[in-house]
Amino acid sequence: MANRPRRRRDGLSRRYTRTAYLMLLPAILFFAVFTYLPIGNLLTTSAHSGPQADVFAGLDNYSRAVSDPAVRHSFVITVIFALVTTVGAIVLGLALAMLLDKPLRGRVVFRALLLVPYLTSVAIVGLLWRNILDPGLGILNRLLTALDLPPQQWLITHPLETIIGVMLWQHVGYAMVLFLAGLQGIPDVYYEAATVDGAGPARRFRHVTLPLLMPTTLFVSIISVITGLQAFGQAYIITDGGPANASDLYVFHVFNVAFEARDFGYSSALSFLLVVVILAFTVVQLRYGRRNEVQH
Amino acid sequence: MLNRMSTAGRVLAYVTLLGASAITVLPLLYMVSLALQTEAESLSGDPVLIPETPMWGNFLELFERAPFANFIVNSLVVAGAITVSHLLFDPLVGYVFAKFRFPFRNTLFLLVIATMAIPFFVKMIPLYVMMSNLGWLDTYQGLITPFLMDAFGIFLMRQFIQPVPDELIDAARIDGVGEFGIYWRIVLPQVKPALAVLGVFTFVFQWNEFLWPLVATSTEEMRTIPVGLTLFSQEYFTIWNLTAAGAVLLFLPTALLFLASQRFFVRGIAITGMK
Structure with a gap:
């Protein structure tokens, strides 16, 4: 060289x-x-256990993790959380981006308004929605009562769905901005050619927009899965992992094992397992995405 | 693309966008309203949309109930120091990888880039132990040092510095400009817009950071705003008007930056996505 x-x-x-x-x-x-x-x-x-994490334990912490029902439960709901928020961010983000890609008056304002929640701290998001969703003094239940609907206790009946909703509230705008940039990078000639060939809006979307947006979708999906698997504040601030561990997100679980139970050996093993999972998810998405990528 | 839209399509698009914007913005406006309510109003089972008289005093009372001034100073020091460090080091490292040829360049670059795949929480426990051993828990250096540089920022700056013409750099060398002078006076001015994106985004993200300041601080006086506010609300979980006032203060700098140039934020996000 x-x-x-x-x-x-x-x-x-x-x-x-x-x-x-x-x-x-x-x-x-x-x-x-x-x-x-x-x-x-x-x-x-x-590879150690004990309160000082100084007793050699080999792979014990890992085998304990694999057979720990609380860890399994936490892992499953976290994967659900990450996948649903990712699909939601892609579908909603792309839909909003396609609307904003049209020559509408005020689109710059809409774009800004939709992006605002992304710029807030998870502390704001968490505290604000805990208040809004509060069964006693929350504004949302008042809205329901005003509409003659029964009040709801979302945080008790549907904790996971609720924090998924809150996560989407914060992150859809980010996906939307990325999709908008992706859409604006697709040259008009492709749409014109497809229209000349007699393709309607649905087929243009299916055969022009989606394939050419693949790099953006891939990026959004990888970032969103990683962000979702690492979500912490939503559980820490809004639900405290409950009720009965129903929203015990993985990093929140690890946080408690480390800093409440002060089991650094076990929590370290749990951390490392999530890295392996994140890497596996990323590799699978990259493989799948690359296979479906088209050049233009 | 196809510019013609039917009237029905146009109406549908507006309705959808208005609905979606209402969902994103109304909760934040409600937060501002809460911040200006009396304690009784904020606790009323019949929530108040617009307070009878705006309680601007809430913002002062916040400082009496919690060391909020400390929170603000801490957030400014931590986010500020990390931003300065990123602006100093990310482009410097990016420049070396973009413009120099040296042994092990690709290996070192790979080792830096690979850290992008390592999420922060993985380092949370070992960093906590390390800081504890150093006696750096609950100190500024403990809050700042783990974030001094960032592989993503380095990568971004390398992408922007690569197109700077080599001739410019060689000419400066012939003119006898020192190596650091070349970086500082020739290369950096070429990538000012990218530096602005790097600086603003680093600041906003660090200003909002929650997990590490929660883990690495133990006394109330050392907390940053997001952590201080959250623990404040756990302690006084009924004082919603003051919690909301704190949330408004926390969001204020970002909101002002965003109002000043929302295009800048949109472009910044698009850049990070495109690479």
Whole structure:
């Protein structure tokens, strides 16, 4: 690679190498200390048990995790949470983006209004919706009563569905902005050609929009699954994982094992298992997405 | 694309967009209303939409009930320091990977990029243990150091620096400009818009960050706004008007930035998606 320049200006190229390493030094230190070292420590800790995590336990924590019903339950509802929020964000985000892609007056304003929740902290989202959904003093139940409908206790009867809804409220705008950029990147000629060939709106959507949007859909879907699998604040702030663990999202569960039960060995193993799951989801999506990608 | 839309289609589009915008914005407006209600109004079983008289004093009372001034300072220091660090290091590292050839470049780049696949919570427990050993729990350095750089920011900056012409850099070298001077005076000015995106997004995300400040602080005085506010509401779970006032304060900087340039945010998100 560097053969030719090396022969001709040996000293210079060596000087640039030194400069490059000098400029990279802070980054090398940072990623070593704050990413790779913690991951090594996580793996080590996960092979230990006891209150100080100093008793070697081999793979015990992992086998315990696999057969722990609370962990299994938490894992299943978290996967449901991530998949439903991802499908929801893609469907709603794409639908809204397609509306905003049309020459409508005020589309810039709509785009802004739909994006606002994405910019709020999960603390705001959590506290606000806990108030709105409150069975006693929440505004939503008053709306229902005003419409002569029976009041609801969503956080008790449908906790998981409710936090999925709250998650979508916050994240659909993000998917919409990405889809809008994707739609604007599709050249008009494809639609014109399809129309000349007699394709109606449904077939243009199916055979032009969807395939050409595949890279955007793939990106939204990967980011959204990762975000969903890592959701924490929704359970911590809105439902406290309840009632009866019905909304015990995985990271919330790990958080409690680590900082309430103070079982660092077990919680480290649980953390690592979720990384493996996230990587597996990402690889599967990339494979599937690449296979369906088209060039233009 | 096809520009003609039937009247019915147009009406349907407007109704859908109005409905969707109402769902996103009305809860936030209700939050502002709550923030201005009396305690009695905010607790009434018959919720109030518009408070009788707006209680601007709620914003002051917040500071008496909780060390809210600390929360604000902490959030500013932490989000501010992390943003400055990103602006210093992400483009520098991106520049090296974009413009230099050196042994192990690809390996090192891969090692940096691979950290994008590692979600933060994985590091939560080992970082907590590390900070605890260093005595850095409940300190600014403990809140700041885990976020000093970011692989995504580095990648983004590399993508933007790559198109800067090599001739520009070589010419500066011939003129005797030092290597750091080349980066600072020649390369950085070429990527100002990308730097703005990096800075604003880093600040907003760190300002909103919840999990790490929750884990890494133990005294009330060291909490950032999102954590301080959440724990405040758990402690005084009935004082909804003050909680809402805190939420309004937490959202204010982001809302102002967004109002100043919503196009900037939209473009920034699109850039991160396109790469």
